[in-house]
Amino acid sequence: MNKMETMTGAKALMTAMEKEGVKQVFGLPGGANLPMYDEFARCDIRHILARHEQSAAHMADGFGRVSRKPGVCFATSGPGATNILTGIATAQSDSSPMIAVTGQVPVNMIGRDAFQESDIIGMANPVVKYAFQPRTAAEVPEVVRKGFYIAETGRPGPVLLDIPKDVQQNEAEMTFPEEFKIEGYHPWTDPDIVAVEKALDMLLNSEKPIILAGGGTIISSAFAELQAVAEALMLPVVTTFKGKGAFPETHPLSLGPIGMHGHAEANKMMSEADCVLAIGTRFSDRSVGTFEAFEKRLKIIHMDVDPAEIGKNQTAQIAVIGDVKVSLRIMVKLLMKRAIKKSEESTWIKHVKETRAYWKENLKIHPGEMSSAKILRKLREILPKESVITTEVGQHQMWASLFYDVIQPGTFFSSTGLGTMGWGFPAAIGAKVARPDVPVVDIAGDGSFAMTENSLATAVLEDIPVIVFILNNSILGMVAQWQRTFYDRRMIGVQQQHCPDYVKLAESYGAQGIRAQSMDELDKAIKNALSSDVATVIDIPIDPEEDVLPFVAPGTSLSDMILPS
Amino acid sequence: MWAILSLLVENKPGILFKITHLFRARNFNIDSISVGVTENPNYSKITITTIEDEKRVEQIVKQLDKMIDTVEVKHLDEHKTVYRELSLFMIKLSNASDSMEINKLANAYGGKVHDVKKDSIMVELTATPDQTQAFEELAKPFGIIDVARTGVAALQRSGA
Numbered sequence: 001m002n003k004m005e006t007m008t009g010a011k012a013l014m015t016a017m018e019k020e021g022v023k024q025v026f027g028l029p030g031g032a033n034l035p036m037y038d039e040f041a042r043c044d045i046r047h048i049l050a051r052h053e054q055s056a057a058h059m060a061d062g063f064g065r066v067s068r069k070p071g072v073c074f075a076t077s078g079p080g081a082t083n084i085l086t087g088i089a090t091a092q093s094d095s096s097p098m099i100a101v102t103g104q105v106p107v108n109m110i111g112r113d114a115f116q117e118s119d120i121i122g123m124a125n126p127v128v129k130y131a132f133q134p135r136t137a138a139e140v141p142e143v144v145r146k147g148f149y150i151a152e153t154g155r156p157g158p159v160l161l162d163i164p165k166d167v168q169q170n171e172a173e174m175t176f177p178e179e180f181k182i183e184g185y186h187p188w189t190d191p192d193i194v195a196v197e198k199a200l201d202m203l204l205n206s207e208k209p210i211i212l213a214g215g216g217t218i219i220s221s222a223f224a225e226l227q228a229v230a231e232a233l234m235l236p237v238v239t240t241f242k243g244k245g246a247f248p249e250t251h252p253l254s255l256g257p258i259g260m261h262g263h264a265e266a267n268k269m270m271s272e273a274d275c276v277l278a279i280g281t282r283f284s285d286r287s288v289g290t291f292e293a294f295e296k297r298l299k300i301i302h303m304d305v306d307p308a309e310i311g312k313n314q315t316a317q318i319a320v321i322g323d324v325k326v327s328l329r330i331m332v333k334l335l336m337k338r339a340i341k342k343s344e345e346s347t348w349i350k351h352v353k354e355t356r357a358y359w360k361e362n363l364k365i366h367p368g369e370m371s372s373a374k375i376l377r378k379l380r381e382i383l384p385k386e387s388v389i390t391t392e393v394g395q396h397q398m399w400a401s402l403f404y405d406v407i408q409p410g411t412f413f414s415s416t417g418l419g420t421m422g423w424g425f426p427a428a429i430g431a432k433v434a435r436p437d438v439p440v441v442d443i444a445g446d447g448s449f450a451m452t453e454n455s456l457a458t459a460v461l462e463d464i465p466v467i468v469f470i471l472n473n474s475i476l477g478m479v480a481q482w483q484r485t486f487y488d489r490r491m492i493g494v495q496q497q498h499c500p501d502y503v504k505l506a507e508s509y510g511a512q513g514i515r516a517q518s519m520d521e522l523d524k525a526i527k528n529a530l531s532s533d534v535a536t537v538i539d540i541p542i543d544p545e546e547d548v549l550p551f552v553a554p555g556t557s558l559s560d561m562i563l564p565s
Numbered sequence: 566m567w568a569i570l571s572l573l574v575e576n577k578p579g580i581l582f583k584i585t586h587l588f589r590a591r592n593f594n595i596d597s598i599s600v601g602v603t604e605n606p607n608y609s610k611i612t613i614t615t616i617e618d619e620k621r622v623e624q625i626v627k628q629l630d631k632m633i634d635t636v637e638v639k640h641l642d643e644h645k646t647v648y649r650e651l652s653l654f655m656i657k658l659s660n661a662s663d664s665m666e667i668n669k670l671a672n673a674y675g676g677k678v679h680d681v682k683k684d685s686i687m688v689e690l691t692a693t694p695d696q697t698q699a700f701e702e703l704a705k706p707f708g709i710i711d712v713a714r715t716g717v718a719a720l721q722r723s724g725a
Contacts, residue, residue, distance in 0.1 A: 122582070125586060182633060184632065184633050306631065307630070308628050311623060315620075
C-alpha cells in the first residue's frame with residue numbers, strides 16, 4: 001500500500017490512470033465530466049478531442065488493438081454516454097481492450113430522471129466485459145486498477161467506469177492499491193499439455209489437416225508460434241477475417257481468409273480438409289457458413305482463452321483452453337522434442353499449393369482500369385510492409401480482405417464482429433497515436449467514411465496524419481450488391497449521388513484531398529500522402545456495379561461459394 | 566433436460582439483473598429462480614432451474630462462470646441434491662366438507678394450513694416442483710384462487 005493522500009475523485013482517476021501508463025485520452029467534455037476534464041490542466045495525460053463520442057471510442061479501440069494496452073475514452077453523461085455505446089459494443093464484439101469513462105449525474109440525483117441522466121450501466125451491461133459505478137470518491141483508485149486489469153487480461157474487452165459528478169468532486173483519503181482480489185475472475189488457464197499432445201497426434205494422423213487462425217492469434221501475438229507449427233507440420237493456413245494477417249499472406253502455406261467473402265482457395269481447401277486446428281476463433285457464422293455443415297465433416301481441435309467459446313458454435317473433439325500463444329508454444333516444444341519436421345510434401349499439401357497457385361492466377365477480377373483489385377494491389381505495392389491498415393465496413397472491406405495481402409502479421413484491423421460502419425477512420429487515428437512511426441491507412445468506402453468523417457478535425461488539429469483511402473462508388477455498395485442479388489435489383493436507399501465531394505470536404509477541414517482517377521494518379525496520390533505531414537483523403541471513383549466475389553450466400557456452406565463468372 | 570444451477574455470487578447491487586439479462590441475451594430460459602444471502606453476508610446464492618438440452622445447459626454454465634461477479638457456478642445432479650420450493654395456495658371452500666378434505670390433502674404433502682376463512686383456505690407447502698405440481702392438480706377441483714411459488718432452493722448432499 002502506498003501512503004494515503006487527500007485528493008478529489010477526479011484527481012484520483014487521473015493519477016490512477018497515469019499509474020496504468022495512460023498517455024492520452026480520446027474524448028469529449030460535457031456537464032457531468034467537467035471535474036475530470038479540469039484535471040487535464042494538472043497532469044501529463046494528453047487529451048485528444050473527438051467530434052463525436054462514438055469516434056472517441058473507436059479511436060481508443062484502434063489504439064488498444066494496435067498497442068494491446070487499453071485505449072481510454074471519455075464522454076459525458078446522458079447522450080455522451082449513449083453515443084459511446086456503439087464504440088463500446090464494437091470493442092466487445094472484437095475483444096478489444098478499452099476503458100470508457102463516463103460522467104454521471106450526482107449520486108443523489110440518480111434515478112430521478114435528471115438532466116442528461118441515462119442509466120448507462122444498465123444499457124452497457126450486455127456489451128461490456130465489466131462496468132463499475134463508484135459511489136464514493138475513495139473507491140476510484142481501486143476501480144481504475146481493477147478496470148484496467150479486467151480490460152487487458154484473458155480475453156480482452158471494454159470496461160466502463162461510470163463516475164457520478166459528486167464522486168469526481170469529493171475529496172477523500174486515497175490509497176492506490178497494487179494488490180487486489182477479484183474472486184470470480186480467472187482470466188488465464190494453463191493449457192493442458194496432454195490435450196496439446198493429443199491435438200498434435202490428431203494432426204499427424206489426419207490426411208488433410210489445416211490451420212484456421214482467428215483473431216485470438218493476433219490478440220495474443222502468437223505469430224512466431226503459429227508459423228513454427230505450420231512450417232514444421234507443413235500445414236496450410238487459412239484465417240478468419242478477423243485473423244487476417246495472423247500469418248504472412250505471402251507465405252507459400254497461406255491461403256488467406258475463409259468465409260462469406262473469403263479467398264476462393266481458402267474456402268475450397270477448408271471445405272476439403274478433414275481436421276482443423278482452430279486457434280482463437282469463435283467460429284462466427286460469417287466465417288464458417290452454416291454451423292452444421294461445417295462441424296459434421298471435420299475433426300475440430302479448438303484452442304481458445306475463453307472456455308465459453310468451446311462448444312458454443314462448434315463441437316470440438318479436442319479443446320485446449322488457455323492463451324493460444326502458450327498453447328502453441330507447448331506444441332512447438334513437443335515438435336522439437338519429437339524431432340518432427342516435415343520436409344516431404346504430402347499429396348494434400350501438393351494439392352493445396354496447386355489450388356493456391358491456380359486461384360492466384362485465375363480469379364477473375366472486375367474489368368476496367370480502376371477495379372478494386374488493381375487499386376488495392378497498387379496500395380500494397382507502394383506501402384511499406386509494416387504499415388497499419390484499418391478498414392471501414394462494406395464492399396471495400398471485403399475487397400481489402402481479398403486483394404490486400406498482409407505481409408507483416410498483426411498490421412490489419414477491422415470491425416469484424418459488430419461490423420460498425422464509421423469505425424475505420426477514427427480507429428486509424430487511434431492506431432496512429434499508438435504507432436506514429438508507421439503509415440496508417442484507413443481503407444474506406446464513401447458510405448462508411450461519411451459516418452465519422454468529422455474526425456478529420458481531430459486528425460488535422462491534433463496532428464495525426466493518417467491516410468483515408470476511399471474506394472468511392474457513391475453507393476452503399478454492400479447493400480446495393482445484396483439488392484442486386486436477392487431483391488431483383490430494386491435499389492432502395494443506397495444512392496449517395498456524389499455528395500459530398502470528399503476532396504473539398506478534406507480541404508474544408510484543413511486536410512489534404514486528392515482525387516485519383518487513373519492508376520497513374522493513384523500512384524502519385526499514395527506517394528504524396530505517405531510524405532504528407534497532414535492527414536490525406538484519397539478519393540478514388542470506382543464502378544458502382546462492381547460486386548464482391550467470391551460470395552458464400554448466408555445460410556449456405558463454404559463449398560457453395562459463388563465465383564466471379 | 567430439467568437442470569438445477571447453483572450460483573455463488575458477490576452480494577452486490579445489480580448482479581441479479583446481470584444474471585437474468587445473460588439468460589435473455591443468450592436466448593436461454595429461466596424456469597425458476599430464487600435468491601438469498603448466505604451465511605457469509607458478502608455472498609448470495611442464486612438457484613436457477615432451467616429446461617434446456619444438455620449442450621445448452623453446459624453453455625449456460627460456461628457463460629455464467631465467465632461472469633466476473635459469479636464466484637462459483639454448479640450444475641447440480643438432482644439425484645444427489647436436496648431441492649425444495651415453498652408454495653402458498655389460496656383454495657376455494659364451496660362445501661362444508663372441503664375444509665376437511667383440503668386439510669387431509671395438505672397433510673399428505675407435508676403442508677400446513679393457514680388463514681382458514683368461511684370461503685377460502687391457505688395451504689403452505691414445502692416440496693419438490695413435481696410434488697407441488699401434483700398437489701396443484703389435486704387442489705384444482707376445489708378451485709385455486711391464487712398461488713405464489715418461491716422457486717427452488719437446492720443444496721448438494723454432503724459427500725455427493
